[in-house]
Amino acid sequence: MTCVSPTTLDVTPSALRGQLARWPTGVAIVTALGPDGPVGKTVNSFHATSLEPALVGWCIDHRSSQLDEWLAADGYVVHVAAADQTDLITRFATSASDRFAGLDWTPGLDGMPILPVDVPLRLECRVAHRFAVGDHTYLIGEVHAMTAAADVVPMTLQR
């Protein structure tokens, strides 16, 4: 029998971040149309919120260099990442780069950017609620369009 010995840790921001990685999640690219063009970001805070009405959400770190653009956006598109889309995840997590360079995106609901990639699930949402909590702001969106590909396997982050 394996002997398990849990460790008690101080609740610091870096320890909490590290340990919350023990909670397996999916990963998504969210895109939106900001005042100066498309914005996009890799997130794993995406979550289901309500079925009736159809609501989902994610939260944005207040340290984001594009916080103002995201808070001004009327909606967003969630692209649930496929298991083999590591390059895409890295591209949209990298600061100070043109995340859309060479990506021939198309306009979806309200002109929002749809990425030219096959994903397991894509949700086109209009922002229904925004509220700041601690160092993040929740962006709750009402789902207006849903596109699914049952044969595309989603990515899972697990540690």
Ligand SMILES: Cc1cc2nc3c(=O)[nH]c(=O)nc-3n(C[C@H](O)[C@H](O)[C@H](O)COP(=O)(O)O)c2cc1C
């Ligand atoms: C796996 C993963 C998950 C992430 N999840 C979030 C998230 O839920 N919310 C967020 O604001 N940033 C998240 N980030 C960080 C952003 O992708 C991005 O790197 C960060 O916001 C810095 O970019 P910016 O300053 O240009 O906005 C995540 C990054 C990675 C790699």
